[in-house]
Amino acid sequence: MNLLMSLMFIMSFILLTLNHPLSMGMILIIQTLITATIMGLMMKSFFFSYIIIIIMLSGALVLFIYMASVASNEKFKSPVKTMLSSFIIQSFVVMYLYKNNTIYYTNNLNNNDVISLIKMFNMITAQMTIMMIIYLLFTMIVVSNIVKVHEGPLRTSIKYE
Known part of the structure; x- marks a missing residue:
């Protein structure tokens, strides 16, 4: 758990240094996987992390898909100095947290309080969950009706002769 939290912290700092949308998307996917793993370890079930x-x-x-169609030929430029300074700062912060045993205390708290699914879906929160499901379904139907299916792709392909 400590390693995953440290990795999540490092990925957040790396996200600040990136400027290309595809690399930001990659970091977002990695952070999603780390968050889902942490949530699955904290709960008794991996159902919500899977969702x-x-x-x-x-x-x-x-x-x-959107970024690949709009900026398909753009090159990645990685700022080496910014990444190196970010990595050094992250290393100092992680060493500081280990030195003060902050991560040990958070790990101890996580082991004592295991979240169960019963606490999430009780009579109090059931109405809110049903409203969110109905809202998402309504939004999906509205967006499907707004999108013009016969218009074609965002960027048309150029035919070279």
């Missing part, structure tokens, strides 16, 4: 992975990866796939 989060499916939702986030489908959204990242849509973003990837």
Whole structure:
């Protein structure tokens, strides 16, 4: 758990240094996998982490397809100095957290309180969950009706002769 939290912290700093949308999407996918793993380890079931992975990866796939069609020939430029300074700062922060045993205390708290699915779906939160499901279904239907299917792709392909 400590390693995953440290990796999540490092990925957040790396995301700040990137400027290309495809590399940002890759970091977002990695952070989604780490978050889902942490959530699965904290709960008794990996069901919600599986759902989060499916939702986030489908959204990242849509973003990837959009960016690949708009900026297909753009080159990656990695700022070496910024990445190196970011890595050094992250290393100092992780060493500081290990030195002060902050990560040990958070790990001890996580082991004592295991979240169960019963706490998430009780009578109090059931109405909110049903409303969110209805809202997402309504939004999906509206977006499907708004999108013009016969218009074609965002960027038309150029035919070279």
